[in-house]
Amino acid sequence: MAAENADVVARHRRVVRAGLGAWAVLIYAFLFVPIALLMLFSFNANRYGTFPITGWTLHWYEEALSNYQIQDAVQTSLQVALEVTMISTVVGTAAAFPLVRSRLPFRGGIRASLTLPILIPGLLIGVALLSYFTNLFNLQLSIQTAVIGQAVYATPFVILVVASRLEGFDRLLERAASDLGADTWKRLRYIVLPLIGPAVVAGALFAFTLSLDEFIITLFLIGGHNTLPIYIYTQVKFGITPEVNAVATMLIAASLSVSLLAFATPTLVRLARRRLATARPGTSAGRAA
Amino acid sequence: MTSSAGQAEAVVRGAGAIRARPRAVLTSRLGEYAGFGPVLLLFGGFFFAPLVLIIAYSFWQVIDYNVVQNWTLDNYRYFLSVPTYVRTFIATLWMTALATVLTIGIAFPFAYWLTRYVSRSWQRPLLLLVIIPFWTSYLLRVASWITILGEGGVVNRTLEALGLIHQPLSFLLYNRWAVIFVLVYLYFPFAALTLFSALERFDWNQLKAAMDLGAPPLTAIWRIMLPQIRPGVITAVIFVFIPILGEYLTPQLVGGVDGVMIGNLVVNFFVGAQYTRGAAIALLITAIAVAMLILFRRSLVLEQVYGR
Structure with missing residues (x-):
């Protein structure tokens, strides 16, 4: 009886397992x-x-x-992304320290408050900054206004990534270095940076x-310029062309490479x-590893 | 642990006992907070200040395309007095709720399968495979469904080639269901990732114990597993629900006239220079989002999701 029961259970388990596996496929x-x-x-x-x-x-x-508009959009996208990355990485990493410590x-x-920009709909950041720049300060929308909007959105991600790394960080290591006479710079260079470096790089690539x-914030803030997503948006409104598919494929390849890099960097x-x-046997690092 | 940590650890051992440092003086206390400087500038100047402005806007008026500081509730009243807007608002709420439930409902069995039945060494690569679409362009992931579901799209062309239909099916796109479908597609990876992080920490022996004691599997999942992974589930719900609530692109591209959501209204108002009315609607969405965040604040586990 018991054996029979166990048999039923085992069969049941196999069915569940196969069903869930099919679901995953x-x-x-x-x-x-x-x-x-x-x-x-x-x-x-x-x-x-x-098709066909x-x-x-x-x-x-x-x-x-060879499409001039696409070249221009790619160039704008890269410029914006580089500036956003620099701002968010510096601002986010700096903020992570006091937040954790x-x-x-x-x-x-x-x-x-530091994560609020990613907790509320991005639409709100877009319209709020649009009103702020154009109505309150009478500024022309430009690449720079889009950079600011995107930086507000990207910084919390850097903070989260770096902060979570810092949380697992044993502060005694720094204290020990300081007891042994390391000044602030040396502690930063030899203790802190090697430990949080991968998280900072991952955060930067994330940004x-x-x-x-990024689409919605940029749509409101970039004015007459086009980033690649904005350009593609203006195209697909009238149906997808094979040209857009080619751009899409290249974009996917590019963003995959960067993302995989971000994922693989710590490793x-x-x-x-x-x-x-290990190449320097005899050092304490070699022994510890 | 990394080797430099090991190095420092060896140093600590060599140094012997660790003494607590004397109490920090005031200057170093201030120095501790210096890291907040840049973020105060960035968020203060370009996030919180604009936020205050948009809140003020929602109580002001536009006269002759200019924003005038007449304090009034007219923007909110106007929104509630136009039946189309109210209908869109209600439709947005149920579409968002349904899309969220579907996303979580589809992701949960998947995350369960991945943590329970897949060997540890395969879990990470398979999870990575789920996140990859998340890293490809958001815009293109929406647009790709036009290629598939559109009148000349893959589904229609295939059915025509098979002789099953002679007219393209038009109900596949440009309605609320198409929007919900694409939203589920868009947000699935996030739900899967969050639920996986939660299930990864779950002690499966408890589930086994419950079943050994006679609980049917679903009861065991509901009574034993769910209470323990609740923070993860709530995080997933919130982070699928809130962005969908403010979606603009998906209804714009695959929703057509019938699939309009509240985000489209906001954009239309701003494009039409009706800033104060747009502000009121945008704040209505944000109020719902913030209410959810406050309600579930104890259960949010952001670090678990992004911090790896």
């Missing part, structure tokens, strides 16, 4: 089919960007790469990809450091 298909189709159609000679496939071509890539009154409230992809840094440490 469906989900992966759901996630990747649209992206795969975009990529597929970018090589399709059919100029309506859909009438032949394979790189023509749309040539078109896209100081004896703060109202820590919860401060933490909430960079967020900026490249790569750790591996590189371990290799360095």
Whole structure:
């Protein structure tokens, strides 16, 4: 009887397991089919960007790469992303330190205020800054206004990434270095930076990809210029062209590379450091690793 | 632990006992807070100040395309007096709620499968695979569905080629259901990631114990597992619900005339220079978002999600 029961349970478990596995396969298909189709159609000679496939071509890539508007949009996107990355990384990293380490009154409230820009709909940041710049200060919208808007949005992510790394950071290490005579600079250089460096780099890459992809805030704040998402938006309003599919494919490839880099950086840094440490046997680092 | 940490640890051991430093003097206390300087400038000048302005706007008036500081509730009253706007508002609420429930409902079995039935070494790569679409362009992920569901899209072309239909199906796109469908697609990775982080910390033996004691599997999940992963579930709900509430692009691209959401109204008002009315509506959305955040503030686990 008991054995029979166990048998039923085991069979039941297998069914559940198979069912959930099938569910997962469906989900992966759901996630990747649209992206795969975009990529597929970018090589399709059919100029309506859909089935049937009438032949394979790189023509749309040539078109896209020689399109002046696209070149301009890419350049603007990169400029904005670089500026946003610099601002958010510096501001976010600086803020993470007192957030984690100081004896703060109202820590919860401060933490909430620092993450508020990503907790409320991005639409609000866009319209609020638009009114602020154009109506209150009579400023012309420009690349710089878009940079400011995006920096407000990207900074909380850097704060979160760096702060969570700092939280797992043993402060005794710094205190020990200080007891042994290391000044602030040396503590920063030899203790703090090696430990939080990967998080700062990951935060920076995070900010960079967020900026490249940001749409709604940019739409309100960039005025006459186009970032790549804004350009693509003006195009797809009238239907997707194969040219846009080609841009999409290149964009996906680019943002994937950056994101994978962001994901892999901490691991790569750790591996590189371990290799360095083992290359110098006899040092305390080598022994500790 | 990294090797430099190990290095410093060796140093600590060598140094012997660690004494607490004397109490910090006032200057160093101020120095501790110096890191907040830049963020105060950035957020104070370009986030909180504009926020105050937009709140003020919602109580002012636009006369001849200029914002005039006449304090009034007219913007809110106007919004509530136009049936189309109220309908859009209500539709936005149920669409957002439904999209959130569907996203979590689809993501939960997936996260359960990933933590329970997949070996540890495969969990990370498979999770990464889910996040990859999240990293590809948001705009393109929406637009790709036009290629699939549109009149000349993949679905219609395929059905035509198979001889199943002779006219393209038009109900696939440009209505509320298309919007909800694409929203679920957009926000699934976030829900999956958050639920995975929560389930990863769950002690599965408890579930086994409950079932050994005779609880049916679903009861065990509901009574034993859910209470423990509640913060993760709530975080997922909030971070799917709030951005969807303020969505503009998805209804704009795949919603057509019928799929309009409140975000589209806000943009239309601002484009039409009716800043104060737009501000009132934008704040209405934000008020709902903030209310949710306050209500569930204890359960939010941001670091778990972003801090890796």
